[in-house]
Every structure is written in structure tokens, then in C-alpha cells.
Amino acid sequence: MIDPTNLFANGAAYERHMGRWSRLVGADFLRWLDAPSAARWLDIGCGNGAFTEELVARCAPAAVTAIDPSDGQLAFARARPGVEMVEFSKADAQELPYTSASFDVAVMALVLSFVPDPAQAVVEMRRVVRPGGIVATYMWDLINGGAPASPVADAMRSLGIEPPFPPNAETSRSDVLRELWQAAGLESIEAQTIAITVTFESFEDFWESNSLPVGPFGTVIAAMSADASNRLRSRLREQLATAGDGGITFQSRANAIAGRVPIGS
Numbered sequence: 001m002i003d004p005t006n007l008f009a010n011g012a013a014y015e016r017h018m019g020r021w022s023r024l025v026g027a028d029f030l031r032w033l034d035a036p037s038a039a040r041w042l043d044i045g046c047g048n049g050a051f052t053e054e055l056v057a058r059c060a061p062a063a064v065t066a067i068d069p070s071d072g073q074l075a076f077a078r079a080r081p082g083v084e085m086v087e088f089s090k091a092d093a094q095e096l097p098y099t100s101a102s103f104d105v106a107v108m109a110l111v112l113s114f115v116p117d118p119a120q121a122v123v124e125m126r127r128v129v130r131p132g133g134i135v136a137t138y139m140w141d142l143i144n145g146g147a148p149a150s151p152v153a154d155a156m157r158s159l160g161i162e163p164p165f166p167p168n169a170e171t172s173r174s175d176v177l178r179e180l181w182q183a184a185g186l187e188s189i190e191a192q193t194i195a196i197t198v199t200f201e202s203f204e205d206f207w208e209s210n211s212l213p214v215g216p217f218g219t220v221i222a223a224m225s226a227d228a229s230n231r232l233r234s235r236l237r238e239q240l241a242t243a244g245d246g247g248i249t250f251q252s253r254a255n256a257i258a259g260r261v262p263i264g265s
């Protein structure tokens, strides 16, 4: 059973692995969400603060509270430049330690599929947001090959290895997100697919970023024997198209959803 807290214990490794993807998709998501300035935000599963930093820089918030269950990620997040205004705390998405209606916007950036009970997490987001406020999330489209780790998943499958997607990977689907938002009683629901392109300067850059011991894939790769890891690496090298300059470019897709807490609730 995957333990999401240990999976993401290393903030520096996460930065190398997911930081560039996370900042780009976070920026596009915030542009799409277009939340009003001077809002009180709750960033749930803030991890090492890659998205939190974008939020502070782009949304002119009145206040930002950010939670994560991982001490290692929180330590990295607190040391980031530009997040001095953020109050970071250790907490679980399924049991938010805040009174009802105390935020204007609650967001989960790349988190929902790692939470053991995603429906409970959405109900908690709705509870802590005031009537008329926004509840939103986005996840890489894990099921339909849209994640940054999808090339690794393909290579694993071709070697007969089951890719280690998180237990609630289906919550990354657009229709499942909509059902969760509807079931939580949210209104004015809008969905968006966000496509992000990243270029790795070389195969080595790609491999290092994906084989660090962080996240579901990196953790599995780090635990492989040297032979098994070398086989996977060779298969990836065969499968990934390399540009003339040695770079590797590919696109990932995230499914985003946003809804409002009904007025009068």
C-alpha cells in the first residue's frame, strides 16, 4: 500500500522531479480560475510549495494557509523565497483543522489521487469555504496517459511491470472530478484541460528527474535492482524521441475543476 506521506518526504527531490511541471501547470490553472484578489486561500497538499509560490505571486491574496502531512515537504516550502506571508501547517485533507466558512478559496494542486478518501477531502474543502467561495483542484490525467510520468509508465508496461499509479488514480478523470464536485453539493461547476509542454535538455536530465526517490514512480525505480533499473532506462531511451540537440520534449495534460459553495448554505 502506498503511503503518500513517505512518498513525498523529500522536498528537494520533489523540486527536481516535479518542480518545473508543477509551476507551469499551477500558473495556467490560476489564470483559468481567475479568483478575485484579496481572497483568503487554503492550499491543501501544498508539498514543497511550488504551487504555493505561484499563488502568492499571481493572485494578490489577503492570506494564504497551506497544509501538508509531510514534514520534509513543509520544511522545503517554508524556506522558499516569496512565501513569507504563508502560514504552513501539518494537516490532513480529510480532516481540516479549520472552522467552517473560514476561506474564500480552497485548492488542491496535484493531490486528490493521493488522498485515501477523495470524496471526504472534497466535502472538507466545501465545509471550510464560505458560501459563494471557490473549491477547485487539478490532477494530471493519470488514466489517459497525460502525466509527466506517462513515458515511464509505458516503458514499464512494455517490460511487464505494473506502473505504480496512486490508489485513487481514477479521480484524475474529468468525469469523476465532476461527479465528486456534484456529490459535494458544489454549484456553477466548470472544467478545463490544461496542456503543459516541458523540454528536458538531455536523456540524462529526463532520467535523473524521474529516478530520484520521490513520488510513486521514483520510489519504485529507486528500489529496483541495478539490472532492472538499467533495463528500464534502456527501454526509455529507445522509446523517447530525442531532438537533434539531444533534448526531449513532451506534453502532459491536467484535468481541472472548480465549483462554488451555494449561497445560503
Ligand SMILES: C[S@@+](CC[C@H](N)C(=O)[O-])C[C@H]1O[C@@H](n2cnc3c(N)ncnc32)[C@H](O)[C@@H]1O
Pocket (backbone or CB within 6 Å): 004, 005, 008, 018, 022, 026, 044, 045, 046, 047, 048, 049, 050, 051, 067, 068, 069, 070, 073, 091, 092, 093, 094, 108, 109, 110, 111, 114, 115, 116
Ligand atoms: C504531487 S504532490 C503536490 C504538491 C504541490 N501541491 C504541487 O502542486 O507541487 C502531492 C502532495 O499531496 C500530499 N498529500 C498526500 N496525502 C495527503 C493528505 N491526505 N492530505 C493532504 N495532503 C496530502 C503529499 O504529501 C504531497 O506533498
